[in-house]
Amino acid sequence: MLEIKNVTKVYNTGAIQFQALKGVSLKVEKGEFVAIIGPSGSGKSTFMNILGCLDVPTAGEYYFEGIEVSNYTEDQLAGIRNKKIGFIFQQFNLLPKLNAFENVELPLIYRGMNVKERKERVLQVLEQVGLSDWAHHKPSEMSGGQQQRVAIARALAGDPPLILADEPTGNLDSKSGTEVLEILKELNKNGRTILLITHDMKVAGSAQRIISIQDGLIVE
């Protein structure tokens, strides 16, 4: 599914250069459920941003489904994000002015899907996360768990092979957190590759494989 070789990431903050990733290599097969854990500031989110094509590595190679993408243009990366990757963030990252339906619809609009297909697909994924009745509510009218489920629906709308979740349960109570994890497991069972970033060992336990990052390096 994806393979990175010796990736480094350097942040330039003024005069100081900070090396957030110091040569990371990883291979993830299709259908795997991988958890990435590590202390705060260890570089998990930096890593995930690169895997999610939100950012490009300073050095190293990145193969997505066998294709080298580290020197893709910004719009080409946008295409991969749109079609191949579903993102779930700790802060949900829904657009507050749009209702659940419209939020979920957004990636399909950017893909250029027609109205009828879009509507069908959005209703289908909203049902999948159990929010059919909430389609016309704004995020501010929903609980954290519900908002995160809208975000999951949005990630699923484009039917991507890869789901990237950066601390998806970090802002949720334990019950909602468990629900979200259940959905992720379900998705994995249906053949999607899942990458889950977390602080929480218990959450990481849901995964088949756990990778630990410290100080910008993978330690076992």
Added chain:
Amino acid sequence: MNFKIAIKLALKGIMGNKMRTFLTMLGIIIGVSAVIILVSVVQGTTESVTENIESMGTNLLSVMIRGRGAETYLTYDATLSLADKYGVAGVAPVASGNVTAKFDTKTMDVTLEGVDENYQTVRNYTVQSGRFIMPLDVEYRQKVILLGTEVVKELFGSQNPIDKNVQLNGLNFKVIGILEEKGSTMGGNNDEKILMPITTAQRFLKSAGIRQIYVQAESPELVNTVYAQVEKYLLNKFKNDEDAYRIFNQTEMLSTINEVTRNMALMLGGIAAISLLVGGIGIMNIMLITVTERTREIGIRKAIGARRRDILIQFLIESAVISGLGGIIGIIVGLAGNKVLNLLAGMNTKTTISIIILSLAFSLVVGMFFGIYPANKASKLKPVDALRYE
């Protein structure tokens, strides 16, 4: 991303902050309504001035004789010889003076013009009742007169003056007709006068001289030809003294007036357009703030697959919608302003479709133009940086 959704999203974004949107639009609203009102007032004024001048008759030359030495006027027969020149449609000599008119107990000081039958067509007069002066009236020096509407109002009130006798400086004249109302032109009030046969007037005013002649050309193209011939004739008559007469060319005057007012419209429109530009800068300012405020939104959109051009178009449409809406409101305000000026100040305003379309298009262009920089800035944000933004 399709256009309808983009506009829907833009409207949503704009309506989220109504007060700010309104204030941003205000510059455009003021600019567009100012353009519309100023240009309409100038065009309306031009139109009424033109109409006014044309009501004196079309393709007209007006000749005033001052004379030279002992020769201070032309004779009636001399003026008639002008009618034979090439391109002349008609010649209307006028012998004029001031008289006191009296009917019953009412008196009034009026202008008296002695004219012949040609005056009616040359000066574009119509008779609302009765008849105009005829060749026979001129030939036999008939003591008949036509009254302007003001004179009728003043002397007769609501009575019918036809066939009544009016005393002019104590002599009786029979009213044969009433002139159509003309309003005032630059030559003074056209309704406060009395017309009589020119020969009668010459005797009555005790002066045989003609000091004023109207010459009408057959077409606008012939006005200059006729002008040249009339001038040649007069130069010959007054021994090459150019000060002995003065010829007003109505066509030339019209084109001068048109030019002046066109320049005025351009200038006023230009000043108003500057306020549109200022409005545009206001839009740019707000759009820049909006882009900063919505950095996170931009990051989210990019994360789920928006390309640079999707973001660019979104923000461009937003500024175009702001300026377009501002333009539409401005047009409505402008038209309302015209109405108010019309009703309260009696100003003649004329709004053409082209000025409406032009100002709307201009405001859209302003919005797009000043939206480019902020929209481009938004589209260039890196998804990670935008997502990290709090």
